[in-house]
Amino acid sequence: xxxxxxxxxxxxxxxxxxxxxxxxxxxxxxGKCLEYPYLKxxxxxYKKIADKIKRDSTNTxxxxxxSDDAGPNRIxxxxxxxxxxxxxxxxxxxxxxxxxxxxxxxxxxxxxxxCMQVAMKLTWLVYQMPDSPTPPDDIERxxxxxxxxxxxxxxxxxxxxLPISFNLFSTAQRGKAAIETCxxxxxxxxxxxxxxxxxxxxxxxxxxxLDEFYAWIEGILNxxxxx
Amino acid sequence: xxxxxxxxxxxxxxxxxxxxxxxxxxxxxxGKCLEYPYLKxxxxxYKKIADKIKRDSTNTxxxxxxSDDAGPNRIxxxxxxxxxxxxxxxxxxxxxxxxxxxxxxxxxxxxxxxCMQVAMKLTWLVYQMPDSPTPPDDIERxxxxxxxxxxxxxxxxxxxxLPISFNLFSTAQRGKAAIETCxxxxxxxxxxxxxxxxxxxxxxxxxxxLDEFYAWIEGILNxxxxx
Numbered sequence: 001x002x003x004x005x006x007x008x009x010x011x012x013x014x015x016x017x018x019x020x021x022x023x024x025x026x027x028x029x030x031g032k033c034l035e036y037p038y039l040k041x042x043x044x045x046y047k048k049i050a051d052k053i054k055r056d057s058t059n060t061x062x063x064x065x066x067s068d069d070a071g072p073n074r075i076x077x078x079x080x081x082x083x084x085x086x087x088x089x090x091x092x093x094x095x096x097x098x099x100x101x102x103x104x105x106x107x108x109x110x111x112x113x114x115c116m117q118v119a120m121k122l123t124w125l126v127y128q129m130p131d132s133p134t135p136p137d138d139i140e141r142x143x144x145x146x147x148x149x150x151x152x153x154x155x156x157x158x159x160x161x162l163p164i165s166f167n168l169f170s171t172a173q174r175g176k177a178a179i180e181t182c183x184x185x186x187x188x189x190x191x192x193x194x195x196x197x198x199x200x201x202x203x204x205x206x207x208x209x210l211d212e213f214y215a216w217i218e219g220i221l222n223x224x225x226x227x
Numbered sequence: 228x229x230x231x232x233x234x235x236x237x238x239x240x241x242x243x244x245x246x247x248x249x250x251x252x253x254x255x256x257x258g259k260c261l262e263y264p265y266l267k268x269x270x271x272x273y274k275k276i277a278d279k280i281k282r283d284s285t286n287t288x289x290x291x292x293x294s295d296d297a298g299p300n301r302i303x304x305x306x307x308x309x310x311x312x313x314x315x316x317x318x319x320x321x322x323x324x325x326x327x328x329x330x331x332x333x334x335x336x337x338x339x340x341x342c343m344q345v346a347m348k349l350t351w352l353v354y355q356m357p358d359s360p361t362p363p364d365d366i367e368r369x370x371x372x373x374x375x376x377x378x379x380x381x382x383x384x385x386x387x388x389l390p391i392s393f394n395l396f397s398t399a400q401r402g403k404a405a406i407e408t409c410x411x412x413x414x415x416x417x418x419x420x421x422x423x424x425x426x427x428x429x430x431x432x433x434x435x436x437l438d439e440f441y442a443w444i445e446g447i448l449n450x451x452x453x454x
Contacts (some may be wrong), residue, residue, distance in 0.1 A: 025273040160443075204431040214451050216387075217444040221386040224441050 019112040055179035057119035060108035080109035110189035117191035132166035159201035229372040246339040283408035284346035287335035307336035337416035345416035359393035386428035
């Protein structure tokens with residue numbers, strides 16, 4: 001366990017009052033407050049990956065329904081905790097979106113603190129990928145305090161359960177990253193429920209929970225074997 | 228087996244010279260020539276489904292890569308048999324598309340006659356779906372001559388192997404039809420290789436052949452069981 005500093009931070013985000021951004025360095029730290037202290041190393045050496053972790057932790061996903069009437073492509077997850085009425089004050093008119101889109105957005109709602117925990121979890125997982133860089137000692141200690149000891153090369157795709165290599169972050173097909181953030185239950189965004197998956201695995205899982213997905217493919221295989 | 232009339236038909240398509248559109252009524256028929264005689268009934272009672280059969284039979288798919296630089300969203304499959312040079316005469320500059328898009332388009336190439344056979348196969352399958360309308364006698368005879376005898380309610384999703392109901396054609400989620408045309412091998416477009424699949428099944432199969440997909444999910448299940 002770790003105790004965070006939790007001093008309030010300034011943010012220029014229009015949704016900052018909902019989030020109440022806070023310092024996540026350890027309580028009693030020296031120097032300045034930071035929201036993502038554990039991302040410092042990736043930010044310097046692999047900026048794209050650090051940015052992806054921040055984005056996937058805090059923003060709704062939107063690629064699959066991006067279209068003219070699909071509304072904001074990615075939005076801060078804690079904004080989706082606000083009522084339709086409150087969102088009007090942020091120039092977001094949910095009534096103008098198709099009902100399916102609204103449901104999709106609403107089920108991505110998560111508190112600021114859950115999103116922060118997700119970012120830590122993803123960072124912890126990245127450093128345990130095969131081929132991953134070694135974390136600086138202070139970051140390793142920090143993440144091991146939040147979760148548990150790291151085991152090098154132990155991070156697996158949550159769906160297919162094969163190792164998921166850090167190098168895959170840099171490969172992309174048709175502009176789509178080969179590694180995606182995945183949810184064991186697509187409707188829950190917290191540290192327990194997130195991990196990484198190959199893009200094709202994440203797509204195959206779709207809107208199912210992992211348990212539902214495994215039961216589904218088991219049924220398929222049983223029928224295919226009978227042919 | 229059936230012998231087609233095969234008289235040349237007029238077409239306003241700019242790619243008509245490549246296709247060489249032909250009559251597919253039975254040889255020696257009375258009355259006027261028709262390209263899709265077996266679609267007459269669906270065209271009248273379920274126009275959207277008839278249109279979908281024509282479109283999926285003859286056009287490349289494009290939804291997943293539709294974007295500004297993705298080029299034409301759907302294009303006639305036989306146009307993709309032309310060289311890059313020849314396509315310039317049709318105002319299609321393949322060199323302006325990303326290489327991944329070009330590969331994706333090129334692997335959808337199919338001859339006009341293969342596309343015609345696909346349309347017949349899909350129609351034959353539609354009439355064997357649970358809840359499907361009964362085909363008029365002449366169309367039933369025609370399709371049974373081309374393929375084999377129809378078995379009511381026998382059409383299954385090619386991927387999950389569960390029955391696929393005709394009524395599903397009219398349900399759609401977020402603007403996406405619940406039934407898609409699917410390919411046992413995604414890189415082959417002919418009558419043997421096509422069928423229908425639930426949208427989620429088709430998405431899960433992705434770029435894999437059905438054999439590859441079954442082997443893949445078997446591996447996943449084996450690993451999941453060990454947990």
